[in-house]
Amino acid sequence: MELLDVLYEKTNGMAKITINRPQAYNAFRGRTIRELIWTFRDAWDDNRIGVVILTGAGEKAFCTGGDQKEKGDEGGYDYNGGLGGGIGLEIENLHQTIRNIPKPVIAAVNGYAIGGGHVLHVLCDLTIASETAKFGQAGPKVGSYDAGFGSAYLARVVGEKKAREIWYLCEQYSAEEGKEMGLVNKIVPADQLQAAAEEWADKILAKSPTALKMLKYSFNADSANIQGITQLAMGSLAMFYNTDESAEGMNAFLEKRPVEFNKFRK
Structure with missing residues (x-):
């Protein structure tokens, strides 16, 4: 596959996947x-690979979720990417792939991990953050949500009260705050982030691959039911994107003006 939005390299048993849209704060579109x-999937199929590192290009962002500028006229992400659960993105497929790949995945968060980008790091097995990393959700601010893994699994990680705070208030949290709530395993200076991720990857590569695979399956088992919730959530999101309420969030973001959701409470 020709890669335009992602950088991919495999060395010494580790695969490094980099979202390469720094001009858009590594926001994703359908192609991404x-x-x-x-x-x-390539890392999954390659028996020489024992661990995956996911990160973002540049210094500003890990990933900031769906690129609002790429949304289609009907609210969905019109990228010629197939139905993608109805929203034009194969996001369910990506979430399941990260969860099910039988190898540990390390998120190296180098900046903003916001919205759908925040969900990606939460789904990874481990998160190492730079001191400049920022975490948070934005969906309700822009007429969107992830009521599947993005909320239900997040609650498993940080607890119900904190997960509700993250989604209801849409504030941003520092790396230190992320570590306190259990979102982050380790914090390092920005210039040491990739080296720290590779150091952990090397430690993982020294372990039994079968043991790691079975442990990952065991960790996933307790929250496997969230996949069904995700299908319902993405189906409802596809319908929501066609409403004036969702469009108000997107338009306010693009027009850089205050959002006016109060009119939808009448």
Whole structure:
């Protein structure tokens, strides 16, 4: 597959996948998602690979979710990417691939991990953050949501109260705050992030691949039911994107004006 939005390299048993849209704060479009799925599956199929590192290009962002500028006229992400659960993105497929690849996935968060980008790092097995990393959700601010893994699994990680705070308030949290709530395993200076991720990858590569695979399956088992919730959530999101309420969030973001959701409470 020709890669335009993602950088992919395999060395010494580790695969490194980099979202390469720094001009858009590594926000994803349909092609980005397809390339991420392809690279993760390639790492899955390559028996020489024992661990995957996911990161973002540049210093500003890990990933800031769906690119609002790429949304179609009907609210969905019109990228010629197939139905993608109805929203034009194969995001369910990507989430399942990250969860099910039988190898540990390390998120190296180098900046903003916001919205759908925040969900990606939460789904990874481990998260190492730079001191400049920022975490948070934005969906309700822009007329969107992830009521599947993005909320239900997040609650498993940080607890119900904190997960509700993250989604209801849409504030941003520092790396230190992320570590306190259990979102982050380790914090390092920005210039040491990739080296720290590779150091952990090397430690993982020294372990039994079968043991790691079975442990990952065991960790996933307790939250496997969320996949069904995700299908319902993405189906409802596809319908929501066609409403004036969702469009108000997107238009306010693009027009850089205050959002006016109060009119939808009448």
